[in-house]
Amino acid sequence: MNIRPFAFTLVSIVVLGGLGYSGWLYFAQLEHQTCRACSRPIHDHSRTVASINGKPGYYCCPTCALTEHKQAGKPVQITQATDYLGGAALVPSESYIVRNSDVNPCTRHEAALTPDKHPMHPHFDRCSPSMLAFREMKTAQAFVAEHGGQVLRFTELAAQFQR
Ligand SMILES: [Zn+2]
Numbered sequence: 001m002n003i004r005p006f007a008f009t010l011v012s013i014v015v016l017g018g019l020g021y022s023g024w025l026y027f028a029q030l031e032h033q034t035c036r037a038c039s040r041p042i043h044d045h046s047r048t049v050a051s052i053n054g055k056p057g058y059y060c061c062p063t064c065a066l067t068e069h070k071q072a073g074k075p076v077q078i079t080q081a082t083d084y085l086g087g088a089a090l091v092p093s094e095s096y097i098v099r100n101s102d103v104n105p106c107t108r109h110e111a112a113l114t115p116d117k118h119p120m121h122p123h124f125d126r127c128s129p130s131m132l133a134f135r136e137m138k139t140a141q142a143f144v145a146e147h148g149g150q151v152l153r154f155t156e157l158a159a160q161f162q163r
Pocket of ligand 1: 061
């Protein structure tokens with residue numbers, strides 16, 4: 001009996017299976033590192049998790065997640081935010097948002113150039129205005145004193161986007 005074809009098939013299955021698995025891992029990781037809305041890399045201190053129609057996804061900032069409502073026309077629920085100062089996960093309903101400060105981790109490294117190599121000044125950016133989450137109102141207010149913007153309760157802000 002010749003078992004070589006069988007052994008070859010078995011090896012192929014194992015190899016292809018392994019490749020498939022590492023490929024899946026690669027994309028699964030990528031999904032956690034790039035924003036579902038704008039495809040920018042996700043900054044650890046502004047990572048936002050939101051679900052649309054019950055499907056969770058990762059976003060680079062609350063702005064991107066909230067504007068998804070406008071883009072997709074479907075209700076968006078932010079399920080997790082990240083404390084900009086500590087990098088810890090936050091329950092959105094218990095956190096504060098600083099809107100429109102001069103700090104925007106999403107656009108900081110942006111090197112968008114026009115075809116003739118001049119920096120672009122887009123009128124619309126998915127990640128603008130900047131929104132950063134904070135655990136404490138006090139730290140949010142201290143941040144505003146230094147970087148401008150306004151402090152809002154997360155729930156207050158989210159309500160504006162549900163219309
Ligand atoms: Zn984004």
